[in-house]
Structure formats: structure tokens, C-alpha cells
Amino acid sequence: MSKKPKIILEPAQRKKLVNLERRLLLRSGLTLGAVSMLTGCNLQDGDEVDKVLWAMSRWNDRVQAWLFSGSKLAQTYNESQITRPFRFNAFYPEYNVPEIDLADYRLEVSGSVEKKTPWTLEQLQRLPQSEQITRLICIEGWSAIGQWSGVPLKTFLQHVGADLTAKYVGFKCDDRYYSSLDMPSALHPQTILALDFDKKPLPPDFGYPLRLRIPTKLGFKNAKHIREIFVTNQNPGGYWEDQGYNGFSGV
Numbered sequence: 370m371s372k373k374p375k376i377i378l379e380p381a382q383r384k385k386l387v388n389l390e391r392r393l394l395l396r397s398g399l400t401l402g403a404v405s406m407l408t409g410c411n412l413q414d415g416d417e418v419d420k421v422l423w424a425m426s427r428w429n430d431r432v433q434a435w436l437f438s439g440s441k442l443a444q445t446y447n448e449s450q451i452t453r454p455f456r457f458n459a460f461y462p463e464y465n466v467p468e469i470d471l472a473d474y475r476l477e478v479s480g481s482v483e484k485k486t487p488w489t490l491e492q493l494q495r496l497p498q499s500e501q502i503t504r505l506i507c508i509e510g511w512s513a514i515g516q517w518s519g520v521p522l523k524t525f526l527q528h529v530g531a532d533l534t535a536k537y538v539g540f541k542c543d544d545r546y547y548s549s550l551d552m553p554s555a556l557h558p559q560t561i562l563a564l565d566f567d568k569k570p571l572p573p574d575f576g577y578p579l580r581l582r583i584p585t586k587l588g589f590k591n592a593k594h595i596r597e598i599f600v601t602n603q604n605p606g607g608y609w610e611d612q613g614y615n616g617f618s619g620v
């Protein structure tokens with residue numbers, strides 16, 4: 370956001386906006402600026418603010434509770450509930466999805482870890498795998514149920530001798546997307562490095578060859594096409610998190 374939006378609000382709306390921003394920041398690390406980027410709303414008048422408030426509360430209480438809690442389990446579903454076809458999303462159109470050659474592919478590991486040797490996909494396939502049928506929720510206002518399987522991130526972090534007392538795990542992707550998780554979220558049992566989608570290797574659209582699947586966070590935290598994982602005490606931010614950061618600092 371280059372220009373700070375001019376906001377004219379009634380005192381009551383202003384208060385509501387400030388409270389919403391605090392709540393978002395606390396629960397999800399998102400600012401209203403980030404939400405406005407994600408939803409395409411300008412958030413410049415009361416109507417827009419109401420729309421976003423409404424969208425945020427569309428999730429029922431139970432969904433809200435697990436979405437932001439960090440320790441509770443996300444709801445799981447059965448195979449008959451899987452959304453077909455599944456929905457694609459990225460910061461670019463589908464025809465720009467990166468083409469990754471498996472022969473060249475290595476997962477790099479850096480930061481506060483003992484073993485920094487890159488991993489091939491085959492090596493990752495030999496680690497213990499975990500399967501889930503869960504709902505991916507995009508803040509743009511849609512959700513879809515899918516099946517993923519792969520290595521629990523916790524298992525992987527243990528294998529590379531990661532400092533599990535560090536604060537963050539960061540992800541760098543082939544398409545220049547990037548994202549990060551706080552360590553408790555990274556260690557959550559349902560947080561996996563997914564290799565398979567719907568019992569087959571991840572298709573290009575959905576993150577080939579490796580993506581994060583974290584059903585306790587919003588869609589944008591589910592980094593696709595991961596090239597590098599790093600452990601750090603400095604908040605690595607993320608593609609969406611960083612763009613919204615300054616947007617509403619003056620409210």
C-alpha cells in the first residue's frame with residue numbers, strides 16, 4: 370500500500386474498526402490493511418467496514434475458536450465431503466503457476482538447525498506420513514474440503530535438529546511467495562509438509578512438489594511450491610502479511 374487511505378468515520382465506526390484491527394492482529398497477525406488487500410475492499414467507509422466485519426463473523430464460533438487457538442484440532446471430514454473440483458488460488462492467474470523440474474528440486478534448510486543438507490522429494494517420502502481431510506479457508510470468502518498427506522512439520526523439524534525453542538519457521542517458495550508460522554503452530558499435529566493431494570502427488574496448481582498444509586490457519590499461510598524452510602527468532606513475515614502492514618497504522 371503506497372498511499373495511506375483517507376478515512377472518514379463516525380466515532381462509533383472508528384472504535385469498531387480499531388477493535389477489529391486489534392483482534393485481527395492478536396489472533397491472526399493480520400492487520401486491516403492486509404485484510405483490505407485480501408478482500409479487495411477499500412475499508413474507507415462504514416459500509417465497507419461492516420461488510421468485512423460480516424465476512425469475518427460468517428465463520429461460526431467453533432471455526433473461529435480453532436482457527437486462532439493454536440492447539441485445538443481442526444475439524445476433519447470424510448471422503449464423501451471432499452470438494453470437487455478443488456479451488457485454485459495464488460497472487461497470479463493459474464497460467465502462471467511455476468513449472469518445477471523434480472530432477473533439480475531440493476528442499477533447502479537454513480537458520481537455527483543442526484543439519485542443513487538439502488532434501489530430495491524421495492527422502493521426504495521416506496519420513497513418516499500423516500493424512501488429513503480438512504477445510505482450506507481463504508480470506509477472500511471461499512473454502513474447500515480436500516485431502517492432503519505428507520510429513521508432519523514437527524517430524525521434519527526434529528529430523529533436521531531444529532531449535533524448537535526458536536520463535537518462527539519461515540517458508541520461501543518458487544514463485545517468490547513467502548510465509549511464516551510461529552513455532553507452536555509449526556509444531557501443531559495437523560501441520561504437515563504435504564507431498565500428496567487427493568492420494569496423488571501434488572498437482573502444479575496445488576503446490577507441486579511440496580506445500581504446507583495447516584488447517585488451523587487461513588489459506589494464505591499454506592505456502593505452496595516450497596523451496597526453503599528456515600528457523601529463526603526474527604519474524605519473517607509473509608507476502609500478504611507484509612503488504613498490509615502500514616495500511617492502517619494511522620487509524
Ligand SMILES: Nc1nc2c(c(=O)[nH]1)N[C@H]1C(S)=C(S)[C@@H](COP(=O)(O)O)O[C@H]1N2
Binds near residue numbers: 456542593
Ligand atoms: N507459493 C504460493 N503459495 C500460496 C499462495 C501463493 O500465491 N503462492 N496463495 C495462498 C493462498 S491466499 C491460498 S487461499 C492458498 C490456495 O491454495 P489452493 O490453490 O490449493 O486452493 O494457497 C496459499 N499459498
Ligand SMILES: [Mo]
Binds near residue numbers: 458506507508509589
Ligand atoms: Mo487465500
